[in-house]
Amino acid sequence: xxxxxxxxxxxxxxxxxxxxxxxxxxxxxxxxxxxxxxxxxxxxxxxxxxxxxxxxxxxxxxxxxxxxxxxxxxxxxxxxxxxxxxxxxxxxxxxxxxxxxxxxxxxxxxxxxxxxxxxxxxxxxxxxxxxxxxxxxxxxxxxxxxxxxxxxxxxxxxxxxxxxxxxxxxxxxxxxxxxxxxxxxxxxxxxxxxxxxxxxxxxxxxxxxxxxxxxxxxxxxxxxxxxxxxxxxxxxxxxxxxxxxxxxxxxxxxxxxxxxxxxxxxxxxxxxxxxxxxxxxxxxxxxxxxxxxxxxxxxxxxx
Amino acid sequence: xxxxxxxxxxxxxxxxxxxxxxxxxxxxxxxxxxxxxxxxxxxxxxxxxxxxxxxxxxxxxxxxxxxxxxxxxxxxxxxxxxxxxxxxxxxxxxxxxxxxxxxxxxxxxxxxxxxxxxxxxxxxxxxxxxxxxxxxxxxxxxxxxxxxxxxxxxxxxxxxxxxxxxxxxxxxxxxxxxxxxxxxxxxxxxxxxxxxxxxxxxxxxxxxxxxxxxxxxxxxxxxxxxxxxxxxxxxxxxxxxxxxxxxxxxx
Numbered sequence: 001x002x003x004x005x006x007x008x009x010x011x012x013x014x015x016x017x018x019x020x021x022x023x024x025x026x027x028x029x030x031x032x033x034x035x036x037x038x039x040x041x042x043x044x045x046x047x048x049x050x051x052x053x054x055x056x057x058x059x060x061x062x063x064x065x066x067x068x069x070x071x072x073x074x075x076x077x078x079x080x081x082x083x084x085x086x087x088x089x090x091x092x093x094x095x096x097x098x099x100x101x102x103x104x105x106x107x108x109x110x111x112x113x114x115x116x117x118x119x120x121x122x123x124x125x126x127x128x129x130x131x132x133x134x135x136x137x138x139x140x141x142x143x144x145x146x147x148x149x150x151x152x153x154x155x156x157x158x159x160x161x162x163x164x165x166x167x168x169x170x171x172x173x174x175x176x177x178x179x180x181x182x183x184x185x186x187x188x189x190x191x192x193x194x195x196x197x198x199x200x201x202x203x204x205x206x207x208x209x210x211x212x213x214x215x216x217x218x219x220x221x222x223x224x225x226x227x228x229x230x231x232x233x234x235x236x237x238x239x240x241x242x243x244x245x246x247x248x249x250x251x252x253x254x255x256x257x258x259x260x261x262x263x264x265x266x267x268x269x270x271x272x273x274x275x276x277x278x279x280x281x282x283x284x285x286x287x288x289x290x291x292x293x294x295x296x297x298x299x300x301x302x303x
Numbered sequence: 304x305x306x307x308x309x310x311x312x313x314x315x316x317x318x319x320x321x322x323x324x325x326x327x328x329x330x331x332x333x334x335x336x337x338x339x340x341x342x343x344x345x346x347x348x349x350x351x352x353x354x355x356x357x358x359x360x361x362x363x364x365x366x367x368x369x370x371x372x373x374x375x376x377x378x379x380x381x382x383x384x385x386x387x388x389x390x391x392x393x394x395x396x397x398x399x400x401x402x403x404x405x406x407x408x409x410x411x412x413x414x415x416x417x418x419x420x421x422x423x424x425x426x427x428x429x430x431x432x433x434x435x436x437x438x439x440x441x442x443x444x445x446x447x448x449x450x451x452x453x454x455x456x457x458x459x460x461x462x463x464x465x466x467x468x469x470x471x472x473x474x475x476x477x478x479x480x481x482x483x484x485x486x487x488x489x490x491x492x493x494x495x496x497x498x499x500x501x502x503x504x505x506x507x508x509x510x511x512x513x514x515x516x517x518x519x520x521x522x523x524x525x526x527x528x529x530x531x532x533x534x535x536x537x538x539x540x541x542x543x544x545x546x547x548x549x550x551x552x553x554x
Contacts, residue, residue, distance in 0.1 A: 013554075052394055053554050072397035080395055086388035090317050102309025103396035145392065 001064050003028045003153050003184035004049065009058035011044055011208075018044040020208040021058070026186060026201075028152070031179050033199030033216070034188040035291075037299060040205040042188045043083055046157050050080045062153055076104065079151035081143050083158045083188075087130040093117070093141055094126045097148055104149035116144045119174045121167075136167050143171060147178075154178065155186045160194065172198065196220075196291040204298055212298050219294050227287045228259045228267060235279030241270060246293065248300070261286070307402035310393065314410030318376055325414060329372050330421040333364045337426050340486060350488045351519045358430045361423070362513040363485035368422045369444055370505065373415030373451035374458070374476050377407045381459025382468050385552075394553065400546035404456065404539070411452030416444060433516055439524050440515030446531050447508040451476075453538045460545050460552060479505045489521050504534045 004026040011019040019041045026032045034042050047053035049060050051067050051074070060067045065074040088096060094113070101109040117123045120140045125133060130141065143159060154175070160168045176198065179185050189195055195202060195216070202219055204212040212219060227246060232255040237245070244259040245251055261267060267286070274281065318325040341357040348356045384390035393403065423432075434440065454476070462468040483505035489497050500506050511527035514520035520527070546552070 047554075050395055051553065052391065054549060072399065075395065075397040078395075082388075082391055084388050084391075086391060088384075088389045088392065089387075090320055095316075099309055099313050100392060100396070102312075103306050103393065103398055105305040105397070107305055149396075 001028070002026060002061070003030065003063060004186065005061045005064075006045070006049070007059050009045065009048055009055045009060060011041075011048060011053065011056050018208050019048075019055075022205070022208070022210055023058075024203055024210065024213070026184060028184055029179070029182055030201055031176075031185045031199050032187065033195035033202040034186060034205065035192065035195055035202060035295060036188075036205035039207075041208040042205055043157055044208075045205070046080065046155055046186075046188065049155065050078060051075060076149065077152050079146035079149065079154045081146045081154075081156045081159050083161070085135060085138050085142070087133075087138050087141065089129070089131045092127050092129050093122060093133070093144075096130060096141060097144055100145045101148045106149060109148060112150065113144075113148060116147050119170075119177075120144055121170050136163055139163055140167065140171075152182070153184045153186065157188050158190065159187075160189060160191060168194075192292040192295055193290070202291070204295065206299060212294070216291065220289055220291060222294065226261050226264075227289055227293065228261045228270060229256070229285045229287060230259070230274075230281055231256050231283040232274075233280045233282035235274075235277060237279070238273050238277035240273055244270075246297065255282075306396060306398045307406050310398065310402065310406035311410055314376075314380060314406055315413060317380055318410070318414050325372070325376070326418055326421060329368055329418045330425060333368045333418075333422040334425055336364055337361065337429070341429075348487075350491070351517060354517055354519070355430070358432065359513075359517075360486065361426045361430055361432060362516045363509055364426065365419045365423045366444070366447060366509045366512045367480050367485045369415040369419035369448050370451045370480055370508070371415075371476065372418040373411045373448040374455040374472070376414040377411035377452045377455030378459040378462075378468055378472070379455075380407065380410075381456060382462055382465060385459070385463075386465070390552070400543055403546055404453075404543050407456050408449055408452040408539075408542075411455055412445065412448035415448040415451060419444060419448075435518035436515045436524070438515070439511060439528075442528065443508055443512035443515065443531065446528075446535055447512065450504075450508070450531070450535050450538060453535070453542050456542050457538070457545065460542075460550060463551070479503055482506075483509050484521070485509060504530065507531050507534075 002025045006022055006024040009019055009022045022045060034045070036042050044053065048055045049062070049067060051071055054068070062074045063077045065077065067074045091099065097113045101113065117126055120143055122137070122140050122144060125137055130138065133141065139159070146154060159171060175185055187195065187199060199216050201215050203210050214222070237257055241259065242251060246258045246260050250257050259270060337357065337360055341360060345356050350356065350359045384393070458468055458471040462471060482500065483503055484500065489500045489506065492500065507522065507527035507530045510520045510522050511524045511531065514524040
């Protein structure tokens, strides 16, 4: 059974088609990345999964439980870290977490609450009022709130936006551990290197549609194996090399070019072409393609 | 049940942590009404034979406090949670619409009754209350508190901004309570306004509640009870229906 099964989900806000028939099947134990530019529909999709929003068409099931029909079972299996930094100013960290446990039907959950706080570096803030916490600490509490009921599926909606390096590391260490223990993780992020390091599979959304869906490794392989980055001290790129440029804006903007190279043997002819055109190379690097290149290529394609 | 109990407890804690503002302040306001209106009108108005005006005023003021504070509790809790965004903590867990309804309305009713009890205890000190039919007192206080808690929930779901909620409160709840016979018997009104008052459900809540103290009222308490109970059932189904449909909460 899939941890999360999204079938043909559509959502429209007045004139805006936020989701135009999204289907995704995420298996148990996956670490899944949901990428896309702002406004692509990531948060709308997560809201529908979480029951915060209703789809106009299509269905979503968590561990086989429909999020509308069997909403109680579905929500028990799901923990969501919302993107907005929200908190209840009336309560302390511990009160907040105890209450969240209670909403999920759990009493006597203190051992697990303590463990979550410990792992997220919240232990010494347990009795602090939510109002008194810094933004980063509030973010940790949001993560802890999503985990109080040990949900098998954990959805994190841009959990590291505007967060310092220390929290990112603490957070990913803990989330990776939960993933090893069998929890399914769904992550949206703007930091593509994070997705690349953590996610075994990635879906890219653009304007409410899935435009790429594959394992992270296969997606990276899909575009050229590597890239040759050159800085020219003198001269310009000859016309014969222009089709190899991966970022079109570089043709306008100056003397730095990123060229797609499928095999290492292609490097020599490029250098020869430059020499013939009278260009002088100032600096040169051969880079492996990363998820960011795939992302840019897919998002720029079809413009 | 744990989910319901937790939300109920949270809603109580929410107003209890700021009890000066949510309980003491409205008790003081009601006391001021009693002192001023009692002082001005004591010798000029006699509503029921053998009942002094100040004594007549007490049940009305108690009920008005119950109603206004029950409304204020659920409506302000919801709108605050909606605007700050922390309502998401209630929307994400597996709480049913019945649990959410029950927790918000019971907590609101409890705050209304707590303020009402405070007003009563303090004003009873100035007057000498009688309890002709204590059951009616309890029934109308509970129903009135539950009705206004429900109205607060509906207003909180509907309103998107604080001023919309304030409009609901100032243009609907306040006139309905003030024109329900808190300060007078509707028999003292011209016939047209008597008829208008009979379309105000709040009138029956206060009239029935007052019957419990004096054994006298403008309308038979059984009839008031029937009207108030039906009004409650209609509002409660509307509120649960809104929660179930996700109206304005789950877009």
